[in-house]
Amino acid sequence: MIEKALTIKGPCGEAGSLKVSTWDGEDRFDSLSIVTGLQGNGVNGVYIALKLASFISDVEAGNSQSHRLLGKVQIIPVVNFLAFDEGKKNWAFDELDLNFAFPGNSNGEISEKICQEILKITMDATYGVILESPSSCYLDFPHVNIWDSDRKLKKAANSLQLGAVRIRDESPHLQTQLVRFWMDREIQALSVSCGKLDSLNIPFCDLVVNGLINMMVYLDILESSKTSKEKKKVPFFNSGDQATVLANESGFFVPESKIGEFVEEKQLLGKILEVQTGNMLEEVFAPKSGLLLKIRDYPTVYESEVLAEILTPKKGLSFWPF
Amino acid sequence: MNKILHSYKTPLGHSIQIEKKTYGPASGKPKNRLAIISGLHGDELEGIALCGRLISFLSNLQNENPKAIQGQIEVYPVANPQSLGSGQRLWPMGGVDMNRQFGGNGKSLLADVSKRIFNDIVQNSDIAIDIHAGNLFLKELPQVRIIEGYDKKLIPLASQCNVDLIWVHPIADFFKLTLGFNLNKAKVRTIVIEAGVGARLDKGIGDQLFYGMIQFMRSIDILNCEKPVVQRKEPILVNPDEVTMAASNNSGFFVSEISLGEWIKKGDLIGKIISPNDGSILEEIVANSDGLTFTLREDPMTYEGSVVARIAYKELIR
Numbered sequence: 008m009i010e011k012a013l014t015i016k017g018p019c020g021e022a023g024s025l026k027v028s029t030w031d032g033e034d035r036f037d038s039l040s041i042v043t044g045l046q047g048n049g050v051n052g053v054y055i056a057l058k059l060a061s062f063i064s065d066v067e068a069g070n071s072q073s074h075r076l077l078g079k080v081q082i083i084p085v086v087n088f089l090a091f092d093e094g095k096k097n098w099a100f101d102e103l104d105l106n107f108a109f110p111g112n113s114n115g116e117i118s119e120k121i122c123q124e125i126l127k128i129t130m131d132a133t134y135g136v137i138l139e140s141p142s143s144c145y146l147d148f149p150h151v152n153i154w155d156s157d158r159k160l161k162k163a164a165n166s167l168q169l170g171a172v173r174i175r176d177e178s179p180h181l182q183t184q185l186v187r188f189w190m191d192r193e194i195q196a197l198s199v200s201c202g203k204l205d206s207l208n209i210p211f212c213d214l215v216v217n218g219l220i221n222m223m224v225y226l227d228i229l230e231s232s233k234t235s236k237e238k239k240k241v242p243f244f245n246s247g248d249q250a251t252v253l254a255n256e257s258g259f260f261v262p263e264s265k266i267g268e269f270v271e272e273k274q275l276l277g278k279i280l281e282v283q284t285g286n287m288l289e290e291v292f293a294p295k296s297g298l299l300l301k302i303r304d305y306p307t308v309y310e311s312e313v314l315a316e317i318l319t320p321k322k323g324l325s326f327w328p329f
Numbered sequence: 330m331n332k333i334l335h336s337y338k339t340p341l342g343h344s345i346q347i348e349k350k351t352y353g354p355a356s357g358k359p360k361n362r363l364a365i366i367s368g369l370h371g372d373e374l375e376g377i378a379l380c381g382r383l384i385s386f387l388s389n390l391q392n393e394n395p396k397a398i399q400g401q402i403e404v405y406p407v408a409n410p411q412s413l414g415s416g417q418r419l420w421p422m423g424g425v426d427m428n429r430q431f432g433g434n435g436k437s438l439l440a441d442v443s444k445r446i447f448n449d450i451v452q453n454s455d456i457a458i459d460i461h462a463g464n465l466f467l468k469e470l471p472q473v474r475i476i477e478g479y480d481k482k483l484i485p486l487a488s489q490c491n492v493d494l495i496w497v498h499p500i501a502d503f504f505k506l507t508l509g510f511n512l513n514k515a516k517v518r519t520i521v522i523e524a525g526v527g528a529r530l531d532k533g534i535g536d537q538l539f540y541g542m543i544q545f546m547r548s549i550d551i552l553n554c555e556k557p558v559v560q561r562k563e564p565i566l567v568n569p570d571e572v573t574m575a576a577s578n579n580s581g582f583f584v585s586e587i588s589l590g591e592w593i594k595k596g597d598l599i600g601k602i603i604s605p606n607d608g609s610i611l612e613e614i615v616a617n618s619d620g621l622t623f624t625l626r627e628d629p630m631t632y633e634g635s636v637v638a639r640i641a642y643k644e645l646i647r
Contacts, residue, residue, distance in 0.1 A: 018580045018634060020604045096424070100630070107503070108428075112578070117632045142423055179433045182502035251436050257338040282341055307340045311438040325341065 013124045015089065015117055020246040023088040025121060027128055029081045030063050036078030037226050038128040039196075040158060041219070042185065043083070045106040047097065049092025051202040051212050052138030056084035058216045066229070074220075078228035081132065084203035086125060089117070096142075096204060107183045113148065126188055134163060134226060135189045137198040145313075148266040148298075149201035149214050154186065155262075160195045165241050166225035167199065167218035170267055171318055172300055176246040203304055207257045216263040240326040242298065244318045250295045252315040256288040260308040262298055264315075276315050279308065332407070335445045337438060345410055347442060349449070352387045352402045359401035361548040364454035364517075365542065366405040366446070369461070369508060371412025371419075375525040376460030377539045380406035383484050386543075390554065401549030403453055408446055409439075416438035416528065418464070428461075429506040432514075433462040447508065450517060456486065456549065457519040459509045460538070463624070467636060470590050470623040471537050475521075476500045479513050487520050488564055491541030493590065494623050494641060495509065496567045515543040515625035526627045537562075541646045565621060567641040571616050575599050577631040579611040587638075589625040602631060 012300065013025040032038070040058065043052030053162040055104055060082055066074045085091045091099040095191045097104055103118045111122025141147050150171040151164045164172040182188045189196040201215055222315055223229040232317035262277040270293045293299075297319030308314065337345050353359050363487050365383065367376025382405045384404055407413050408427065415421045420439050430443035450457055463469040472494040473487035480497045487495045504510045512519040524535045544559040546552040577583060585600040587593055593616045602612040620642035631637065 016580045018582070018630065022580070022632070100632075102418070102424075105422075114634060116634050116636065119636055144423060178435075179505050180429070180435070182505065251437060257340045257342070259340060307422075309340065309438045310337050311436075311441045313436055 012128055013120060021063060023092060024125055025083070025086070025088060026121070027081060027083050028060050028279065030067050030076055030079065032076050032078035032080070032228065033260050034131075035180050036080070037228055038079035038131065039134045039136065039223060039226065039228050040081045040132035041136045041138065042086060042125060042129065044085035044087055045092055045137070045185070046104065046204055047085075047087040047093060047095050048205045049138070050082060050139055050205070050207045051075055051089070051140050051215075053084050054207055054209070054212045055138050055215050058212070059219060060084070060297035062220065063214070073231055073233045076229040078226070078230060080223070081129065083125065083128065086121060086309060096131050099245050104268060106185060107180070109183050109185050109188050110300050124187075125185065126304075129189070129194070132194050135186075135194045135196045135229070137185060137196070139198055139290050140202050140204050141200065141301065143203050143205040144303060146203050146266055146304040147175070147200045148300050149199065149211050149302060151197045151198065152230065154190060154196070156288070157195070160197070161243070163195060163222060164197055165243075166222045166224050167215075167223055168239055168241060169199070169214060169218050170241075171320070172241055172243045172245065174245050220222070242318070242320070244320060248318055248320045250293075250297065250317045250319050251313055252276060252294065252317065254289070254291070254308050254310050254314050257280060257310045258288045258308060259306045260291075260303050260314060261306065262302050262304070264293075264302065268299050270296065270299045270317060276302070291315070293317055308319075334449055347410065347446065348403045348406070348407065350384050350389055352375045352386075352398055354399050354401075355395045358466075359397070359399070361400040361456065362403075362454045363400060363544060363546065363549065363551055364403045364405065364457040365460070366408055366448045366450070366457065366508070368405075368407040368409055368413055369459070370426075370527075371417050372465070372527045373418070373462035374528065374530050375405055375462045375534055375538065377413065378535055379460060379542065380404050380528055381554055382535070382539050383542055383641065386539075386586070390552075394554060397552055397554035399553050400546070400549065401453070402546065402551060403450075405446060406448075406603060408442075409456050410510060428508060431508050431511040432506050443508075444636055447511065450512060451515050452516055457512050457517050458522060458542070458545070459512070460522045460524070460526045462527055463523060463627075465527040466628040467624050467628060468589055468627040469523045470494060470621075471522065471524040471534055471541070472518050473522055473564070474498060476504060476510060476513075482518055483513075483520055484566065486518060486545070486549070489545045489561070490520065490522065490564075491537055491559065491561050492522065492564050493562060494525075494567055495564045496572065496619070496623075496641070498572075499569050519523070522600060526528050529627075535599040565641055565643060566644055571641060571643045573620070573642055574636055575614050575616065575640065577602050577612065577614065577635045577637055578633055580632045581605060581611050582629040583626050583631045583635075583637050584629065585625060585637075587622055587625070589613065589622060591622050592620070592638065593622060594619045600626075614638075616640060
């Protein structure tokens, strides 16, 4: 079922609608809300959402030999529908990043109304997943973020079978984000990040689609007759298990390593070149061994900007179950 | 004295500098130490223009009557030079809001620059003034905004600034990332001024703020000069439950029937929402209380829920 949860009138007619797709299951099972498109150019999340919607609709219609829907699934594929129609990260009218506008206000400006409506729509979910990508300057290897070490949540994060699970600390920036308000409402909240804004990475998206199907099976929201393959070991990283690599020079960054690789300490990650001459301004090396999770993908770089993030556990890799 | 607080290079090698100007007594210890900062948002021009005018005034004073400067004044006129250069609120590379970089642990150029400015103010000042303008939509009467809890400490200072209004409001989560909140937390008494509208200058507001700063510096014994003479405004103190907001229920063009700073009565027409398609009146927005219009919509385009005015409706001292 597709519903218009909120319709915005523009000066010359309808400006757009917040649409929610729902597949009802039985109440005795957990329910899952998947929210994406908080940024209008978050095309990876939108692609994952549409692939999942197609899959679940097939399952619900009885077209799947291997799966049966048990719990309720709700997908909001494009939260910032006004920005999506413009092909931009934020709606040009107010330039607000919706993931920094929660909890919103039902009597407020358009962006505040949208955020409040998202909280209202998702308030009964047992699990909430936000699909996101970093800014178009960076490329993320598909991974899961959680902000709570709850055992149940860790198991759910593990069931996605992605490249890594990061247990994050709450930062002040989290205070206005959707995940914070889900946690306040005792929704088991995860975010999945992959690729980058403004660009579709289908192999990464396919990993996440399969991951979310695995998770739904694990949570008994989906029943699967397929024999489960041997599960791969997903490394978990705590908040301190990270080395952030910063640029010492401004210039043109050319990467030499790929995300998803385990890099060795002192391995070359990339070079910063001088634009006029092509001379080397800086060679950038990994400060520690670990999983290269994020790398700068847009070459123009300022000094002190982040070039890469390496997940580097203090005491060797830890895998679920601990 | 001019100091380059921080300098960084663009990818093409141009140098971007964040500067501060310092004025102090010719001899002896300063009586008070004040920081004035503007330009965290590149399209909020009133504060930047004000700082320029203050620098010119203080430089002349230092040459002509140095004894008049009894305290220390540090002026940070443009905290975010690249945003000013591109005429944008946000830092152009990545669209980052500089006034959400304080109190966090972010790693980026802007977070680094913000930290340097913050640390410099904390080390060198006891009192700070952070000057902002309204956004591109709303024009603000010169006002001081104070987060509840800091009101007792800050109202005596704010009342010297020649503003029309002091608005004490509750804290929202995003304030915890702002310069003003974090300076107050670090025990630098900090006043946040909002005045005018984004990307525009208003001579009347500019004059009001300039004389306000002169008066303020006199009130805390930083300046001891007779000129210019200032007729200080007595601001209205408005508590959180004494502000009403008028909003549009329709998309269209807001055409105001009142002026910023106007005293209005309950039932007065604030403005109309006009259909851009046929010119018909979609809505008449009326005041739901008596009071002072201290915010008024400047950009006519509205959607449902767009704020068109804020009214301070305290039992008014007219």
